[in-house]
Amino acid sequence: MKIIDKKQLAPGIMQFIVEAPLIAAKAEPGNFIILRYKEEGERIPLTIADFDRERGTITLVCQGIGKSTKEINQMQKGESFLDLLGPLGQAYPIKKVGTVACVAGGLGVAPLYPKAKALHQAGNRVLSMIGAQRKEMLIMTEEMAAVSDQISFSTDDGSFGYHGFVTDLLRQTLEKEDVHEIVAVGPVPMMAAATKVAKEFNVPIVVSLNALMVDGTGMCGGCRVTVGGETKFCCVDGPAFDGALVNFEELMSRQRYYRKQEQEALHRCRLEEAGK
Amino acid sequence: MRQQMPKQDPQLRRENFNEVALGFTSAQAQTEAQRCLNCKKPLCVQGCPVEIDIPRFIKLLAEGDPEAALAKIKEKNSLPAICGRVCPQENQCEKLCILGKKGEPIAIGALERYCADWGRAHQSGEQLPEVKATKGKVAVVGSGPAGLTAAADLAQMGYQVTVFESLHAPGGVLRYGIPEFRLPKEIVDYEVKYLEKLGVEIKTNFLIGKTLTLKELFDQGYQAIFIGTGAGLPYFLGIPGENLNGVYSANEFLTRVNLMKAYKFPEYDTPICLGQRVAVVGAGNVAMDAARTALRLGAEEVSIVYRRSREEMPARLEEIENAEEEGIIFRLLTNPVRLEGNETGDVTAMICQKMELGEPDASGRRRPVPIPGSEFALPVDTVVVAIGQGPNPILLQGTEGLALNKRGYIEVDPETLMTSIPGVFAGGDIVTGAATVIAAMGAGKKAARAIDRYLTERQ
Numbered sequence: 001m002k003i004i005d006k007k008q009l010a011p012g013i014m015q016f017i018v019e020a021p022l023i024a025a026k027a028e029p030g031n032f033i034i035l036r037y038k039e040e041g042e043r044i045p046l047t048i049a050d051f052d053r054e055r056g057t058i059t060l061v062c063q064g065i066g067k068s069t070k071e072i073n074q075m076q077k078g079e080s081f082l083d084l085l086g087p088l089g090q091a092y093p094i095k096k097v098g099t100v101a102c103v104a105g106g107l108g109v110a111p112l113y114p115k116a117k118a119l120h121q122a123g124n125r126v127l128s129m130i131g132a133q134r135k136e137m138l139i140m141t142e143e144m145a146a147v148s149d150q151i152s153f154s155t156d157d158g159s160f161g162y163h164g165f166v167t168d169l170l171r172q173t174l175e176k177e178d179v180h181e182i183v184a185v186g187p188v189p190m191m192a193a194a195t196k197v198a199k200e201f202n203v204p205i206v207v208s209l210n211a212l213m214v215d216g217t218g219m220c221g222g223c224r225v226t227v228g229g230e231t232k233f234c235c236v237d238g239p240a241f242d243g244a245l246v247n248f249e250e251l252m253s254r255q256r257y258y259r260k261q262e263q264e265a266l267h268r269c270r271l272e273e274a275g276k
Numbered sequence: 277m278r279q280q281m282p283k284q285d286p287q288l289r290r291e292n293f294n295e296v297a298l299g300f301t302s303a304q305a306q307t308e309a310q311r312c313l314n315c316k317k318p319l320c321v322q323g324c325p326v327e328i329d330i331p332r333f334i335k336l337l338a339e340g341d342p343e344a345a346l347a348k349i350k351e352k353n354s355l356p357a358i359c360g361r362v363c364p365q366e367n368q369c370e371k372l373c374i375l376g377k378k379g380e381p382i383a384i385g386a387l388e389r390y391c392a393d394w395g396r397a398h399q400s401g402e403q404l405p406e407v408k409a410t411k412g413k414v415a416v417v418g419s420g421p422a423g424l425t426a427a428a429d430l431a432q433m434g435y436q437v438t439v440f441e442s443l444h445a446p447g448g449v450l451r452y453g454i455p456e457f458r459l460p461k462e463i464v465d466y467e468v469k470y471l472e473k474l475g476v477e478i479k480t481n482f483l484i485g486k487t488l489t490l491k492e493l494f495d496q497g498y499q500a501i502f503i504g505t506g507a508g509l510p511y512f513l514g515i516p517g518e519n520l521n522g523v524y525s526a527n528e529f530l531t532r533v534n535l536m537k538a539y540k541f542p543e544y545d546t547p548i549c550l551g552q553r554v555a556v557v558g559a560g561n562v563a564m565d566a567a568r569t570a571l572r573l574g575a576e577e578v579s580i581v582y583r584r585s586r587e588e589m590p591a592r593l594e595e596i597e598n599a600e601e602e603g604i605i606f607r608l609l610t611n612p613v614r615l616e617g618n619e620t621g622d623v624t625a626m627i628c629q630k631m632e633l634g635e636p637d638a639s640g641r642r643r644p645v646p647i648p649g650s651e652f653a654l655p656v657d658t659v660v661v662a663i664g665q666g667p668n669p670i671l672l673q674g675t676e677g678l679a680l681n682k683r684g685y686i687e688v689d690p691e692t693l694m695t696s697i698p699g700v701f702a703g704g705d706i707v708t709g710a711a712t713v714i715a716a717m718g719a720g721k722k723a724a725r726a727i728d729r730y731l732t733e734r735q
């Protein structure tokens with residue numbers, strides 16, 4: 001659980017290489033871990049962005065958006081996380097289907113990378129599309145390029161690559177290419193938009209859902225999502241699901257539920273910082 | 277006359293998480309112990325799932341020797357401070373006590389608790405029997421009462437025991453389910469420490485079936501495995517609107533509060549969203565715990581919504597009374613049919629149907645049937661679903677060759693508790709379905725003996 005390396009990938013986004021031989025030995029693309037970094041801390045789910053079975057390490061990429069993730073990003077090389085549980089969730093089934101479009105928005109690159117890598121290794125033609133708010137927020141571009149047959153970028157402000165949403169890139173790709181499967185990971189609205197495009201072109205799409213979680217082991221049901229009209233537990237049945245069947249609206253609403261408390265926590269945390 | 281346990285005043289306690297029942301004073305314990313007839317053929321013992329020598333421990337207590345009384349209890353029950361607090365004595369030992377015929381059975385549970393609390397206060401450097409772990413390695417999966425008991429017994433028999441627990445803290449339901457005001461976590465910590473003193477190693481953050489499989493445990497040199505993973509999968513009602521914000525399973529609600537200490541938010545980071553009007557569906561111990569927790573978190577009105585009548589409520593009598601004293605509203609013969617929400621997806625109302633009791637059903641209880649045209653809306657902003665739990669699928673699906681019964685629980689040989697995989701034993705809620713702490717402990721004990729026999733015979 002010791003952090004053996006840490007580096008900044010973009011403003012507010014840190015990459016950690018963590019010693020976790022048992023988890024590394026079992027990790028598959030699509031799996032995630034739950035960590036706690038201090039006694040009073042929440043249980044925070046993070047995707048296993050990469051793993052090295054020989055060195056016994058896993059890679060985590062964390063974006064500081066709230067109190068917990070910001071505090072995690074303060075952790076230094078040499079320190080240890082208090083608790084690390086995994087690998088959790090269903091492994092993403094890697095098959096050879098032909099051409100796969102890998103679409104990531106923002107931090108979604110981190111969870112997407114191990115899948116793209118495995119899909120590439122399985123002999124698929126991988127067309128990657130990565131979107132971010134602005135150029136400096138694009139992460140893991142080299143890693144993604146190494147496992148893609150084609151890669152394109154988009155930024156919301158036009159500072160790099162296509163000026164617009166990454167889902168526009170997806171549309172353009174589907175217009176000219178024969179794509180057999182789409183994998184999309186990113187903020188929920190982006191995955192919802194990608195699903196809409198996929199449906200238009202009648203291409204199957206897999207999305208990776210980030211429902212709020214507590215235990216991550218199927219014990220609380222807090223992570224429930226509606227897929228194909230049925231309630232599923234994101235932590236055990238997912239986190240990857242058939243995008244065409246996901247009720248994104250419900251997911252977005254459930255993610256907003258703790259907004260007030262989150263802001264309170266963040267506010268206090270800023271006050272504490274200011275006091276120092 | 278049967279002694280009454282002093283309790284915190286209902287008006288005060290509904291605002292704090294401190295323990296409700298305060299325990300007998302030593303004078304009360306004396307008086308109560310002296311009432312025992314020390315029956316030659318004590319019926320009480322027949323009601324005890326772990327067969328504590330009840331008259332003997334009570335006699336020792338009456339003679340003024342709580343230390344010896346505690347030692348007597350511990351011969352059979354390694355977690356008396358817990359059992360003295362949460363066992364349904366009214367259905368077990370106290371139900372059969374001969375004095376119960378006149379309506380005043382001995383308060384056996386309160387006396388057990390008294391002895392255990394005396395021990396915690398007076399035996400800081402408790403002498404532990406020196407046991408060398410020479411008999412081999414055993415793995416225990418799950419650290420609820422079943423796992424903890426199996427581990428303690430096996431360690432005492434001379435095995436090197438490792439407990440694997442998926443959460444970050446041991447104790448199972450004792451940790452994440454039963455609230456502080458009924459079972460202070462300090463007591464769970466104390467019992468876990470005792471286990472560690474016996475040489476048991478506890479590895480948290482280990483999800484067996486994912487982090488390691490049973491097969492890998494054998495490969496690592498464990499010669500036998502005990503599975504005590506409990507019934508941790510929450511059931512939902514399956515009615516429309518159940519995924520609205522503000523609808524919790526009791527497991528999530530209680531885990532946020534007990535394990536993650538959301539009642540101390542923002543000192544602790546895990547939040548809980550609680551409205552002013554809370555409805556808890558169900559009427560078992562879990563429902564009572566959730567309702568009383570909601571009250572303590574500051575809800576204005578908390579009700580229990582239950583489709584049968586008072587007689588069928590499965591919770592312990594004491595807890596129902598406690599809940600009533602604290603001001604929980606009981607909406608009986610009332611069944612939720614759907615939940616309604618607002619534009620942001622937050623729950624606002626529970627649409628209920630009034631019920632009446634009809635013919636007895638398979639469980640022998642009279643079946644509730646809806647009264648036509650009786651629908652009404654109960655305004656709510658938080659709903660807690662406490663209608664039962666099932667077996668968690670992770671370990672079961674990750675283990676090839678593990679036979680399950682029709683209900684999805686692990687099938688075992690009733691004599692040895694061995695599963696369909698040789699060397700793998702199971703007990704507690706994962707075999708019986710949600711039951712009691714003492715039944716889980718009993719299973720842990722039985723399995724420990726069977727594991728010892730199994731490994732001894734194989735030598």
Ligand SMILES: Cc1cc2nc3c(=O)[nH]c(=O)nc-3n(C[C@H](O)[C@H](O)[C@H](O)COP(=O)(O)OP(=O)(O)OC[C@H]3O[C@@H](n4cnc5c(N)ncnc54)[C@H](O)[C@@H]3O)c2cc1C
Pocket residue numbers: 032044045046047048061062063064065066067068069070107110111209210211212213239255256257259262263266
């Ligand atoms: C399976 C899974 C994998 C994930 N992988 C990663 C990862 O690799 N890297 C990473 O940085 N984050 C990942 N997340 C999201 C991460 O867990 C959340 O960002 C984190 O829990 C937020 O905690 P906080 O206290 O910092 O922020 P909070 O103050 O709690 O929340 C800030 C904002 O983030 C939203 N949020 C809170 N929790 C989640 C959540 N679980 N998912 C999505 N949004 C959330 C809130 O709605 C709020 O708007 C993953 C989530 C899941 C469920």
Ligand SMILES: Cc1cc2nc3c(=O)[nH]c(=O)nc-3n(C[C@H](O)[C@H](O)[C@H](O)COP(=O)(O)OP(=O)(O)OC[C@H]3O[C@@H](n4cnc5c(N)ncnc54)[C@H](O)[C@@H]3O)c2cc1C
Pocket residue numbers: 362363364417418419420421422423440441442443446447448449450453454455482483484485504505506507508530561562565592668670671703704705706710711712713714716
């Ligand atoms: C809220 C509540 C109140 C209750 N009140 C009472 C009461 O007053 N009196 C009473 O007698 N009974 C009560 N019960 C019931 C009682 O607590 C249970 O019957 C008892 O705890 C079952 O014990 P167990 O050891 O079988 O499982 P549990 O206590 O459920 O423990 C199982 C443990 O295994 C862990 N686990 C699960 N899967 C894995 C895995 N794959 N790998 C590693 N670890 C795993 C879990 O995290 C958990 O810690 C209550 C239950 C609840 C939920």
Ligand code: SF4
Pocket residue numbers: 311312313314315318319320321330331334372373374375382384
């Ligand atoms: S049955 Fe009652 S009176 Fe008789 S020994 Fe047991 S506790 Fe005492």
Ligand code: FES
Pocket residue numbers: 212213214215216217218219220221222223224233234235236
């Ligand atoms: S996070 Fe608790 S069941 Fe999924």
